[in-house]
Amino acid sequence: MNTSTQNSFTPLRVWLLAREAELVAEIGAAREADIEAATASGVAATDVNDLEDQASKRERTTLQDAEVRRDRAELSDVRAALARWNDGTFGTCIDCAQPIDFQRLSATPSAARCIACQTRFESTRS
Numbered sequence: 847m848n849t850s851t852q853n854s855f856t857p858l859r860v861w862l863l864a865r866e867a868e869l870v871a872e873i874g875a876a877r878e879a880d881i882e883a884a885t886a887s888g889v890a891a892t893d894v895n896d897l898e899d900q901a902s903k904r905e906r907t908t909l910q911d912a913e914v915r916r917d918r919a920e921l922s923d924v925r926a927a928l929a930r931w932n933d934g935t936f937g938t939c940i941d942c943a944q945p946i947d948f949q950r951l952s953a954t955p956s957a958a959r960c961i962a963c964q965t966r967f968e969s970t971r972s
């Protein structure tokens with residue numbers, strides 16, 4: 847990676863670092879809310895009138911779980927991209943080693959593959 851390429855990638859690295867901090871904070875906040883919900887439902891479990899309330903709480907928790915899972919997956923992508931930055935392979939496809947289109951990287955700085963390899967990866971995964 848030459849210096850001018852590195853310079854054009856700098857804003858992407860700044861974005862990745864900010865996104866990493868944001869995701870860590872979101873996941874941490876969700877964990878705290880989880881503990882609160884568990885404590886609250888423990889108290890409400892003794893009251894039959896609260897059954898409906900508990901059901902809606904469970905629904906919210908499931909929704910939150912999905913969000914946390916998504917956040918964790920994104921966090922691992924973001925961290926992998928930062929690791930590639932450190933070893934000098936950021937912006938290079940992990941499958942074919944060709945440069946990833948800059949437009950694609952600007953839209954998704956954590957992208958690990960070029961469009962062709964990503965498309966292939968997604969079609970073989972399902």
Ligand SMILES: [Zn+2]
Nearest residue numbers: 939942960963
């Ligand atoms: Zn590729």
